[in-house]
Amino acid sequence: MTEKLEKMMNDSKAMRWGVLTLVAFTMLCGYFLTDVMAPLKPMLEAQLLWDSMDYGIFTSAYGWFNVFLLMLIFGGIILDKMGVRFTGMSACILMVIGCALKYCAIAGHITIDGTILGMKSQVVLAAVGYAIFGVGVEIAGITVSKIIVKWFKGKELALAMGLEMATARLGTMLAMSVTIPFAKLFGTTMPDGSIQPDIPAPLLLCLVMLCIGAVGFFIYTFIDRKFDEQQNEENMEQEEPFRAKDIFLVIANKGFWLIALLCVLFYSAVFPFLKYATDLMVNKYEVDASLAGMIPALLPLGTLFLTPFFGNLYDRKGKGATIMIIGAMMLIAVHFLFALPLLNEWWFATFLMIVLGVAFSLVPSAMWPSVPKVIPEKQLGTAYALIFWVQNWGLMGVPALIGWVLNTYCRLDGEVGTSAYDYTLPMYIFTGFGVAALFVALLLKREDKKCGYGLEEPNIQK
Numbered sequence: 170m171t172e173k174l175e176k177m178m179n180d181s182k183a184m185r186w187g188v189l190t191l192v193a194f195t196m197l198c199g200y201f202l203t204d205v206m207a208p209l210k211p212m213l214e215a216q217l218l219w220d221s222m223d224y225g226i227f228t229s230a231y232g233w234f235n236v237f238l239l240m241l242i243f244g245g246i247i248l249d250k251m252g253v254r255f256t257g258m259s260a261c262i263l264m265v266i267g268c269a270l271k272y273c274a275i276a277g278h279i280t281i282d283g284t285i286l287g288m289k290s291q292v293v294l295a296a297v298g299y300a301i302f303g304v305g306v307e308i309a310g311i312t313v314s315k316i317i318v319k320w321f322k323g324k325e326l327a328l329a330m331g332l333e334m335a336t337a338r339l340g341t342m343l344a345m346s347v348t349i350p351f352a353k354l355f356g357t358t359m360p361d362g363s364i365q366p367d368i369p370a371p372l373l374l375c376l377v378m379l380c381i382g383a384v385g386f387f388i389y390t391f392i393d394r395k396f397d398e399q400q401n402e403e404n405m406e407q408e409e410p411f412r413a414k415d416i417f418l419v420i421a422n423k424g425f426w427l428i429a430l431l432c433v434l435f436y437s438a439v440f441p442f443l444k445y446a447t448d449l450m451v452n453k454y455e456v457d458a459s460l461a462g463m464i465p466a467l468l469p470l471g472t473l474f475l476t477p478f479f480g481n482l483y484d485r486k487g488k489g490a491t492i493m494i495i496g497a498m499m500l501i502a503v504h505f506l507f508a509l510p511l512l513n514e515w516w517f518a519t520f521l522m523i524v525l526g527v528a529f530s531l532v533p534s535a536m537w538p539s540v541p542k543v544i545p546e547k548q549l550g551t552a553y554a555l556i557f558w559v560q561n562w563g564l565m566g567v568p569a570l571i572g573w574v575l576n577t578y579c580r581l582d583g584e585v586g587t588s589a590y591d592y593t594l595p596m597y598i599f600t601g602f603g604v605a606a607l608f609v610a611l612l613l614k615r616e617d618k619k620c621g622y623g624l625e626e627p628n629i630q631k
């Protein structure tokens with residue numbers, strides 16, 4: 170074995186944290202577009218005459234290609250075979266193309282008369298753009314997870330993952346808080362003095378940001394090449410090439426399935442909830458539509474600080490499985506309280522949203538850094554891709570389910586364009602996902618004890 174002569178690039182704090190900043194910024198831009206339409210739901214109904222089903226279908230499109238065309242699974246294989254540079258750049262390009270199509274559809278730059286498969290053609294076009302974007306942002310997500318493992322393994326891995334998620338959630342927070350003011354800035358003043366927001370304007374902002382994010386990733390590819398060269402020179406342990414049988418090794422692992430199930434159940438109760446949270450604030454808590462996005466924006470705001478905090482705790486003290494159980498319990502409590510007909514006050518909704526932010530910091534901060542404890546590094550790309558694939562069933566199915574439930578059972582006035590819904594049933598559905606997530610988290614803790622994955626152990630190797 171050759172002696173380790175040189176300090177490795179990832180031994181430099183500035184270098185590894187700098188790399189994290191670059192790739193996390195790309196993810197921030199991706200998350201911004203992912204959630205930008207959520208605060209616009211009431212305006213989509215009022216101006217473009219969408220209903221909750223249209224919105225649900227559009228939102229579910231995020232997972233169409235990932236789930237049915239297995240794009241995420243191919244993405245994971247490509248990642249393990251071709252590496253982070255090629256895969257990450259391709260993902261960025263897909264995000265830009267998808268966003269451009271979505272923008273053009275919403276702005277009316279591309280139109281098709283009538284309906285497509287019985288759906289409004291505008292909804293379908295925007296949905297296809299969102300589906301292409303969904304492939305890009307998900308593949309970017311697994312690529313960035315692999316990059317973080319590459320630079321932080323044996324170091325501050327969970328903290329780094331926590332900070333990456335926190336930065337990405339800043340994108341969600343921007344989507345919730347900036348979208349309406351931005352749309353109003355470019356809006357039209359109506360004869361009665363009110364301002365009609367310009368729905369496409371925030372999408373154009375996202376497009377510009379995604380281009381900047383792609384440039385950030387492009388810069389990273391040069392650093393990554395240097396790091397690979399250095400690892401070659403230092404004769405460091407090289408990644409073994411990916412083989413198809415790796416997929417079978419991953420899916421034969423019970424720990425993998427428990428993490429994947431926890432992921433789909435937990436995230437199904439958070440990301441799809443966020444798509445409806447602004448509308449919930451308007452309908453149940455009677456918050457003014459132009460301010461309603463501010464309350465859901467608190468959720469990602471809390472996670473900004475807490476995800477790195479809990480990640481750091483996991484790095485140093487361990488207790489990963491326990492952290493996931495506590496997070497799932499908090500999720501159940503919050504959604505149940507959102508469902509109950511009590512305290513329909515904005516401050517109570519704000520309080521619940523903050524608690525949800527804590528739950529949404531606990532589970533991801535422990536779950537994602539636990540994957541390398543269960544799966545060997547050379548199968549990580551595939552493992553993250555498979556977990557994201559399972560998760561995408563939820564990200565795709567749940568928004569459509571909620572849209573359908575709202576349209577079918579929860580309409581209060583039956584009129585399109587007035588958005589009046591009773592959110593009790595959707596909130597019980599979200600609570601149900603929380604209960605199932607808790608059950609799986611308990612099973613994961615039991616499996617960890619049996620198989621010795623080390624989920625309760627610290628990540629930092631002394």
Ligand SMILES: C[C@H](NC(=O)[C@@H](N)CCCCN)C(=O)O
Nearest residue numbers: 200203307310334440533557560
């Ligand atoms: C790291 C993790 N990412 C995901 O779960 C992605 N598959 C979903 C991205 C959805 C973006 N709103 C996370 O964000 O916790």
